[in-house]
Amino acid sequence: MTRATDNALPVGTVLGKSFEYGLDVNTGTAAAPVWVTVKKMTNFQLTPTPTTTDAQTYDDEGAPNAAVTGWGWALAFATQVNRSGTTGLYLPEIEALFARTKPGAKGAAAQIEVRWYHQPDSVGGGVPNPTDAGQGIATVSPGRANTGPDGSTETQNWSLTGVGAYTEIANPKSVAGVPTIPAGTPIGAAAAARVTIAGT
Numbered sequence: 001m002t003r004a005t006d007n008a009l010p011v012g013t014v015l016g017k018s019f020e021y022g023l024d025v026n027t028g029t030a031a032a033p034v035w036v037t038v039k040k041m042t043n044f045q046l047t048p049t050p051t052t053t054d055a056q057t058y059d060d061e062g063a064p065n066a067a068v069t070g071w072g073w074a075l076a077f078a079t080q081v082n083r084s085g086t087t088g089l090y091l092p093e094i095e096a097l098f099a100r101t102k103p104g105a106k107g108a109a110a111q112i113e114v115r116w117y118h119q120p121d122s123v124g125g126g127v128p129n130p131t132d133a134g135q136g137i138a139t140v141s142p143g144r145a146n147t148g149p150d151g152s153t154e155t156q157n158w159s160l161t162g163v164g165a166y167t168e169i170a171n172p173k174s175v176a177g178v179p180t181i182p183a184g185t186p187i188g189a190a191a192a193a194r195v196t197i198a199g200t
Contacts, residue, residue: 014126022173023077025093026113035115035172036093040080043157046116046134047074073136073162075114078145081154097158100140111137111163117171128173136166 021044028034052066082091089095099105100112118132138160146152 012126014120014124017121017125020118020120020125021116022119023075023114023116024172025096026115027092027096030113033113036096038077038079038093039091040082042078044077044116045075047076049073071165073134073166075116075138075160075162076158078155078157081156094156097140098142101142110139112140112160113137114160115169115172117169117173119173128171130171130174131168133169133171134166135169137163139163 019042023038023041023044024035025038026033027036049072050068051070051072053069054065055067056063056065079094081094083089090098096112100110113135114137115135116133118129120126120128141159141161143157143159145155145157
């Protein structure tokens with residue numbers, strides 16, 4: 001055996017790409033969500049952070065022992081700044097993010113619900129990871145980038161700070177299972193005749 005054979009990847013493995021994440025913001029309500037995809041996004045980064053408490057005892061013989069009591073989280077990403085040529089408004093998802101940063105945005109009005117998920121390369125990237133997805137509520141901090149005089153693409157940096165823990169969700173980009181249809185009756189029905197199909 002060689003290192004190459006020892007480290008060989010399983011058949012069917014697909015190498016991930018840096019752009020394989022999607023992010024949606026809820027422009028509706030918690031009861032009636034309207035998920036809008038954040039378009040022209042780059043630099044997506046989810047950062048979970050443990051909250052710990054000191055659990056050190058004599059048994060640790062002086063070594064630290066920090067027990068995890070919860071998890072905070074933060075999202076960072078950037079977007080190109082695109083506006084309507086007729087109204088001047090930003091894209092709906094960007095308007096929703098900016099709305100949480102106005103002087104009058106306090107309490108729940110300063111929070112936005114978001115969800116993120118693995119979204120593989122559309123050509124040869126395989127299927128989405130069904131469990132690589134999350135959803136949570138966060139506060140929003142924007143920061144304008146590319147502020148020089150050279151006419152660079154206008155870019156906005158975004159920092160989202162989680163309010164409480166996020167929730168693990170099923171990846172919304174995962175394809176639903178193919179139904180199984182074991183039978184249809186009556187067998188050999190004529191064209192336009194009613195047929196009963198049973199399946200799961």
